Amino acid sequence: MAHSEYPPMAPSYQSAESNIKLGWGSRPALMLIDVCRAYWSEESPLNLLGNPEAAASPNSMRRLLSAARASNTPVLWAQVRYNKGTMLDGGMQYKKSSGCSIWQEGDTRGMDAWLPGLEAAAEDTVVFKKNPSAFFATTLSSELQLLNVDTLVLCGVSTSGCVRATAVDAVCHGFRPIVVGSASGDRSPAIQNATLRDLDANYADVVSEEEAISKMLADWS
Template structure:
């Protein structure tokens, strides 16, 4: 069994927008701790980075497109680029996970109700044992629903697709 920590779309632009991601500073702190624990345990961290296309906040090559510097990948850590909510769709993610013999994914990141949700469901459907980090994802308010309501709803919904745990409850193989 091989475990990987998958960090989805925690990009600089998510924190520099006029309305930054909900509770962004807390999210970064949680992810810093989680990433540090994974690395200490010898668990690989794989980053997913969204590309929005020309003129988009997350346009390839712009500073906002880069992984947030507080959780930036180390030299040699894999960054998978995508342009759809599904981190597996037309990317190298599945191929890379298979090459590493990965069976277990710990999933966190941004945006709760889009890319994190879609990738978690797809990972489950592909047969991975998935752990969803209950306090390791965030999003934005919408016209009808607050960010916190979305977070709570999706955390509950993920119980159907993953083992849902708070960051401090997650045990990395080798810990």
Template sequence: MDEYQRRGYGGAPVGFGRRPGIVVVDFQLGFTDPRFPLGGAPMINAAVDNTAILLRAARAAGVPVAACYIAYAGAGDAPHWKVAPVIDTLRHGSEAARLDPRIHDPDHDLVLCKSAPSIFFQTNAAPYFVRQGVDTVIVTGCVTSGCVRASVVDAFSYGFRVIVPEPCVGDVAREPHEANLRDIDRRYADVVDLPVCLDYLSNLERPNS
């Protein structure tokens, strides 16, 4: 038992609810394609492939999906990022802003452009899930220590149950990935393996069934 557990962190699991929705955070070419300065990290690439497996099961079960990308017109409409390539390469209409085709289904997914770390910040993600009757948000995407964590905290703050399938999120380095998932798991969400989510989706009742 570590010091956090002794103080009451990491209590009972959050658990899955009755109706899930999935968010896909920033799996755009600027983060997944090695041609771009922020792209091509092996952990992120693996997370894209694992998320594609999750999304096939989710779409087959009629689960709503909200995918986002981050883009700016230039430095003038961006926050004060300390990551120069975010502003230099992630521009509206650029190839770096395109969603990775491995995870994108334009016939099913709600696609959102965001300007801040969280998919929920000043976007339609939360109202969309509320209209769909969602009580559980499964968070995928990159990077774990940044935009994924921010999205988890906001989903938690909106009152959703939050689940993070560890193989479906990725970071540039292993240490911040694991450290942030440990902290997320002790505070806001259940961090689980991919088969746990796939089993949940396979046993899900379809809406209006």
């Protein structure tokens, strides 16, 4: 989404200070966040199919994943998993959002299943988390350092929740977060737009699918 397409915002969001770009570093990786059936199923409490752009976002994710595979860009996935029978490890997040129980180990609804064409390969890194940020209480920062990654291309769901939390923590850990707007989804178009605008102003670069693919296909050697 281009700046000209954002809904009206306060003048401070349109200032030069709110349009500074982090830019791309020397080694990108693609991270897909919480991409599973839970968000694209009418039976799920987290269903976002009511937002057409969010419903279509897996198509953009597939193109990003294809470009990453073609360019040998490292691919990482963040997935939620709870393994305590009483959802004890869901903590306050579960108290606030009981829908998280779909990720309880052994749940029979199958909402944690991969989407067709969006499955982890053997060489990918899968990070399991219990909270919105893929960095919080996980090995993600260490995994990125081992891969010599300095730029993290983010997509997935939901934009206002786990994508945002991961982007904020990425910049706090010294990485360059790049959020692909068309490949990130939320239940509300208004919340999607507001979140992308705020991320772009304060924490990350929000870019088009075309830019992300072009950069991943570049020669980084």
